[in-house]
Amino acid sequence: MDLEDLFANKNKQQKYHYKQKYNYNNERQFNWLNIFNKIKTNKKLRNIIIIAIALILIFVIGLIIILFPYIIKIFNYIAENGVSGLIEMGMELLNKLTSSIKL
Numbered sequence: 001m002d003l004e005d006l007f008a009n010k011n012k013q014q015k016y017h018y019k020q021k022y023n024y025n026n027e028r029q030f031n032w033l034n035i036f037n038k039i040k041t042n043k044k045l046r047n048i049i050i051i052a053i054a055l056i057l058i059f060v061i062g063l064i065i066i067l068f069p070y071i072i073k074i075f076n077y078i079a080e081n082g083v084s085g086l087i088e089m090g091m092e093l094l095n096k097l098t099s100s101i102k103l
Contacts, residue, residue, distance in 0.1 A: 039046050078086055 039049060074086075077089075081089075
């Protein structure tokens with residue numbers, strides 16, 4: 001073994017034909033960059049993720065539109081009766097629920 005072999009650049013990625021500079025077996029933390037690269041290169045996966053995000057956004061916006069009148073009613077009730085009125089209403093509802101349960 002020569003002195004040159006001691007200081008030689010051992011390029012394991014090139015030796016074992018790795019495409020990336022990280023090894024899956026030695027990595028203990030989750031690599032988000034790896035997932036991003038897979039999404040970027042895989043067209044089907046990218047389309048599925050875009051469709052899923054669009055469906056989730058449509059669902060959330062629809063839920064907000066449906067629940068908007070009820071949210072307004074709750075804010076109006078709080079404006080009229082205050083937070084203590086809301087707590088009293090919750091306590092009355094809780095008492096009704098617990099009184100119907102027979103032990």
